[in-house]
């Protein structure tokens with residue numbers, strides 16, 4: 037435990053309320069340590085990253101148990117987003133050289149053929165490389181599709197500054213080709229499965245979809261500012277936003293982290309998504325799961341509560357007080373422990389929420405967020421509370437205290453020299469796993485910045501709503517004579533036609549025999565191919581002969597296709 041905090045915390049017993057002043061002191065001492073720790077892990081001159089090429093972020097200097105002396109696209113991009121934000125806000129002008137190194141290193145990495153493919157065949161989904169910018173070729177959880185999205189978000193932040201400070205032509209020439217490769221990868225792959233940010237579950241993942249959606253929105257805006265065609269980014273952003281809604285679990289009151297993986301789905305994944313897609317201009321919008329949205333707050337409570345009983349260091353803490361949190365409750369990596377970065381994210385989401393409530397001078401309690409708010413004021417009811425009300429004052433003060441208490445836990449388990457490892461032991465609180473995890477430092481810095489009330493730039497989340505893609509009704513009629521036990525089915529080239537799967541082909545009705553019919557809801561304005569097939573007692577016996585039938589659905593209205601079996 038850090039000496040400064042020891043006395044303040046000791047006074048307060050188990051459900052401690054750290055004084056705001058003691059957290060001020062922690063932030064003041066830890067900030068420069070975290071910044072130095074982060075820079076030490078960046079080549080070529082970082083004190084702990086010997087061997088890393090210029091602009092390469094090592095995950096940690098640890099080489100055994102675990103060996104993290106590699107560079108991950110996700111971690112590097114999150115780290116450089118912090119650096120770019122510090123530079124473009126004028127906080128630290130000395131970081132420009134680092135940013136230029138990063139741009140050059142990532143441009144090189146994009147072209148490195150690797151087990152996920154080449155730059156044109158999926159190689160941008162490769163999660164991890166050697167620190168000399170060569171491919172890592174051992175088996176791994178690949179692809180991971182958040183990397184290109186996070187990288188483009190970091191580079192777009194720099195591109196916006198560069199455009200304002202140099203010229204559009206300069207950005208088109210230097211940064212745009214790199215950003216465009218990443219965005220085009222996101223367009224092509226956001227609707228495919230991949231490994232999650234913890235590299236364990238292959239499915240769709242909330243964090244991945246959320247950061248992909250953000251990158252496409254920012255990408256479309258940048259494309260437009262640069263006179264480039266960003267229409268595909270907008271089209272797919274609209275689709276991704278609709279898909280994002282499907283992760284919400286209304287019964288459990290939380291965002292389910294992954295569509296696969298057979299776990300509860302309670303996971304820091306979702307709070308991380310919320311802080312990394314925070315847009316103060318979007319208020320408490322739930323469509324993009326903003327930090328103060330009812331869904332993100334409800335989800336945060338469920339996530340935090342899932343660690344209360346499983347970590348010994350959380351024992352005896354009141355059920356509405358801050359605790360140490362890990363990746364997800366089922367975690368067994370290194371025995372399953374709290375992490376510094378996942379504890380910091382809880383505080384950061386709440387500081388982000390406080391920024392918005394203050395700026396809009398009100399907060400809203402909905403039936404979804406009611407359990408979250410009742411932790412802080414058990415009598416609170418659904419409603420909107422203006423900043424002049426005592427309910428607003430009580431809630432925001434209690435939430436600020438909860439966030440500070442979360443940082444006090446972070447402080448309590450940080451060793452006296454301020455070094456941040458990956459994890460701390462669930463029973464003893466001692467640091468463990470990789471030492472000096474670059475992401476732990478970055479996460480501390482962003483939480484501290486949010487606590488100081490620093491608002492990130494808007495990325496265009498304001499007013500977004502999922503508009504389901506338009507559909508039309510299409511009737512397929514086919515004249516086909518059949519024998520007893522035989523039925524006619526249809527399959528074809530789009531999801532609504534079962535992607536050419538004979539097993540999942542859709543059965544037609546013989547009500548107007550010998551005309552067989554089915555009416556389906558298909559996406560509007562879409563060309564598709566299809567065939568009818570015959571099954572005898574459910575077993576495929578024949579396909580129609582070639583060529584495939586083809587048609588296009590109209591923009592609106594209905595379509596009737598009259599075919600004859602051939």
Ligand SMILES: *[C@@H]1O[C@H](CO)[C@@H](O)[C@H](O)[C@H]1NC(C)=O
Pocket residue numbers: 124196197200201
């Ligand atoms: C650089 O760009 C920022 C916007 O990102 C702007 O605030 C600043 O004034 C610009 N500086 C110069 C010298 O143009």
Ligand SMILES: *[C@@H]1O[C@H](CO)[C@@H](O)[C@H](O)[C@H]1NC(C)=O
Pocket residue numbers: 226227228229239240275278279
């Ligand atoms: C692709 O998008 C559709 C429509 O939102 C969704 O139903 C499907 O689950 C998505 N699949 C993946 C792998 O993202």
Ligand SMILES: *[C@@H]1O[C@H](CO)[C@@H](O)[C@H](O)[C@H]1NC(C)=O
Pocket residue numbers: 529536565582583584
């Ligand atoms: C019909 O579509 C399938 C699936 O795309 C394709 O494999 C097949 O070659 C097509 N048939 C013809 C004759 O084009």
Ligand SMILES: *[C@@H]1O[C@H](CO)[C@@H](O)[C@H](O)[C@H]1NC(C)=O
Pocket residue numbers: 590591592
């Ligand atoms: C229906 O689609 C046609 C183009 O096929 C378009 O001209 C018309 O405006 C659309 N009507 C509506 C109500 O969207």
Ligand SMILES: *[C@@H]1O[C@H](CO)[C@@H](O)[C@H](O)[C@H]1NC(C)=O
Pocket residue numbers: 513596597598
């Ligand atoms: C399709 O057949 C139906 C009767 O089954 C008929 O009413 C309709 O006009 C036909 N449509 C076309 C485009 O031939």
